[in-house]
Amino acid sequence: MTAPLPDTAPLTAPLPDWVIPPPEGFSADDFLRMSGLPPHTELIDGSLVFVSPQRKWHSGVVGRFWVELDAQAPEGWRADREMALKVGVRQVPEPDVLVVQEEAFLRKEPDTYYLPEEVLLVIEAVSPDSEERDRETKPGKYARAGVPHFWRIEEADGDSAVVYAYEFDPATRAYGVAGIHHDRFKVSSPFPVDIDLKEIRRKRAR
Template sequence: MTAEAVIVKMTPSSLPDWVFPPPQGFVAEDLDRIPDLPAHTELIDGSLVFVSPQANFHMLAVSLLEAELRRAAPANLRVRREMSVILDRDQRPEPDLCVVAADAVEGRRQTFFEARDVSLVVEVVSPESQTRDRQRKPSLYARAAIPHFWRFEDQSDKLVVYVYELDPATKCYVPTGIHHDRLKLTVPFDVDIDLTTIDRM
């Protein structure tokens, strides 16, 4: 028995309108207006970025950190998972986690936060997002003056956290630590997380 390739010819009329970007690229507000857009679509440099299915590590790392940050965050801050942040006209990424000012939370129908209300963004690196999470998105977050950025990675089946703080003079992130078994920090607030817990989840 032989397998034959099935070729599906796509025509402009069979594709959704959002497949074709406008001449100047998409803008941040478009993500709330485009019908049937796949969940967790990001806007990077005016282009739509679609998220691939996530590995178990990604889900566990985000869940661990979300729970710990909610416990540690002071009353004037809120932790949000997979909410987009408008950084500029054509930049609306969706960090895995962000910490925002409590007074920036407007209600259950809210779909984004403004960069000025965000004090921390966290990205958990996946194989398909390495370049974005390690290079492009940190650059965009820093340029938008978000004070803190953390990057979580799976290295040889160990959770490793890279911590960065914004240098306001250069508008660039400066590395302040690499954490392997324990994440203990005093900024942006006191945090003490046993990273090995991920192996027991």
């Protein structure tokens, strides 16, 4: 009599649910419940957007602005980095830096994302693979969600940076340019901020 074959594990593990999107795309709620996604995955127009590994310049400028804004923000506000922002039914981008209400920063639930009404400022540091999203796609979504301030940071010669500051115009529900800053970033709105942009990578947060 032939002995039964032992149970064996399947040759391949089942695919995660997020590999094949539904016809209408994923909803924000679907996205926020997903597990096993690569780090810093975003949901844009119902589709998952995966990002390349961070370059040193990008990591440095994000860390620097996160630390400086958390130190310079007025009472009641905190800076956070690389947290999901639920801005629409099928929109969950992940800004590089956010300034949010301290109450939202400290709460226990939900602890994986913020809502637009809790956010004063979002920042995107542009990478080669994210130029179109950071310059066009995501600013429009932040503006339509009513986020008051948006800053875009671009790499300049050497280790420096250029900051493009935008403010929300409630009449047009779009951003208008508030200033373009080289070498030193010094503004009074939405609160006083002063950051030296020169050699920003060498001075990045540790």
